[in-house]
Amino acid sequence: MASKDEAKPNTRGWHEIVQDTLKRNQIKLAPYVPDRVLTPLIRSLHEDPFFTTFATAREEEALGVVTGGWMAGMRGIVLMQTSGFATLPNVLASLALPYQIPLIMLISERGTLGEFNIGQVMVCRTMRPILESLAIEHHTIARHDELEFIADRSIKQAIATQSPVALILSPLLTGGKTFTH
Amino acid sequence: MTSARPNAPKVMSRLELTKRLVAKLKHDEAVIGGIGNTNFDLWATGRRPQNFYMFGSMGLAVPIALGVALAQPQRRVIALEGDGSLLMQLGCLTTVGMLKPKNLMIVVMDNGMYQITGAQPTASAQVADFVGIARGCGIANADWALEEASFEGLVERALATEGPSLIAARIDAKPSDATTERDPAQIRDRFMRGIGAKQ
Numbered sequence: 001m002a003s004k005d006e007a008k009p010n011t012r013g014w015h016e017i018v019q020d021t022l023k024r025n026q027i028k029l030a031p032y033v034p035d036r037v038l039t040p041l042i043r044s045l046h047e048d049p050f051f052t053t054f055a056t057a058r059e060e061e062a063l064g065v066v067t068g069g070w071m072a073g074m075r076g077i078v079l080m081q082t083s084g085f086a087t088l089p090n091v092l093a094s095l096a097l098p099y100q101i102p103l104i105m106l107i108s109e110r111g112t113l114g115e116f117n118i119g120q121v122m123v124c125r126t127m128r129p130i131l132e133s134l135a136i137e138h139h140t141i142a143r144h145d146e147l148e149f150i151a152d153r154s155i156k157q158a159i160a161t162q163s164p165v166a167l168i169l170s171p172l173l174t175g176g177k178t179f180t181h
Numbered sequence: 182m183t184s185a186r187p188n189a190p191k192v193m194s195r196l197e198l199t200k201r202l203v204a205k206l207k208h209d210e211a212v213i214g215g216i217g218n219t220n221f222d223l224w225a226t227g228r229r230p231q232n233f234y235m236f237g238s239m240g241l242a243v244p245i246a247l248g249v250a251l252a253q254p255q256r257r258v259i260a261l262e263g264d265g266s267l268l269m270q271l272g273c274l275t276t277v278g279m280l281k282p283k284n285l286m287i288v289v290m291d292n293g294m295y296q297i298t299g300a301q302p303t304a305s306a307q308v309a310d311f312v313g314i315a316r317g318c319g320i321a322n323a324d325w326a327l328e329e330a331s332f333e334g335l336v337e338r339a340l341a342t343e344g345p346s347l348i349a350a351r352i353d354a355k356p357s358d359a360t361t362e363r364d365p366a367q368i369r370d371r372f373m374r375g376i377g378a379k380q
Contacts, residue, residue, distance in 0.1 A: 056272070056273070057276060060238075060270065061241070063241075064238065065276075067248060068248020071249060071378060074251065098365040
């Protein structure tokens with residue numbers, strides 16, 4: 001049986017682990033288009049003066065902001081949900097990839113494991129084929145005990161190789177968005 | 182507040198205005214050139230390492246400039262954008278108006294058309310007024326350039342005072358005679374070194 005001390009790191013919520021991992025990697029700029037599931041993370045980032053975080057009108061815009069920030073010496077991440085990712089192929093193909101930007105995307109996965117909105121289900125099916133067609137590294141994070149390792153290593157790899165990466169947060173990790181009727 | 186777009190602002194040359202803008206830049210200001218003729222005329226004014234040239238990602242000159250401005254608050258940053266491009270991403274003006282970065286300046290070259298795709302009219306040919314839109318988005322320092330000297334005066338004021346600011350200019354339908362180099366990695370690397378983000 002694990003002692004209390006050993007168990008302590010696992011008591012952190014997924015959003016606290018993400019926040020800590022971003023800080024450890026000096027990721028300060030965090031524009032987002034909001035998502036219900038990401039709300040605790042977004043709230044934590046707003047409350048922490050380490051981060052410059054704000055809503056943009058579109059995900060493309062957030063990608064542009066993070067690209068400018070990176071080129072000027074500030075690391076960033078874009079927070080979004082699945083349907084927001086689906087608006088991005090053109091700017092991934094014409095900005096992030098050819099200019100070799102280490103674009104870090106954190107995507108709350110909607111459209112699966114109990115989705116109630118058919119539009120979310122349909123658009124979710126496009127996400128991984130788009131990532132694969134552009135050869136963008138991506139990981140679906142379903143387990144709490146793997147979150148920190150995957151996020152930390154993926155951020156470091158993106159920066160070292162100047163390549164985008166997508167971290168997809170499964171409802172298995174976050175609980176997703178549920179409905180009662 | 183004066184009315185937004187004057188009835189008959191002078192129709193000017195994009196290349197001429199871009200030259201006048203660049204001539205005012207004495208402190209390694211960063212310039213983000215939006216796609217198409219806007220970019221090409223920026224390229225035609227010389228090879229400043231603080232210039233960034235886009236391909237594709239239409240509409241993102243202002244968001245990219247905003248990112249640079251947030252990361253380097255001590256440096257003035259200018260987004261050079263065309264009317265069609267800005268119409269594609271108008272929401273970014275609301276973000277600029279909300280954040281109010283003091284070091285960000287936006288210049289809109291408005292010829293009322295998608296010149297490079299065949300001169301189809303944009304909404305700004307008839308109704309859309311970028312200065313009125315900018316003010317409505319919370320960018321109070323937004324003005325139309327009435328003629329070349331007025332443009333220079335607005336640029337000088339924007340560079341000397343706290344932003345954000347937006348300057349709109351009516352320009353003619355002439356395409357640029359230049360094209361940028363087509364090596365995005367090279368453009369990005371040179372820009373990062375030009376603004377001190379990379380040694």
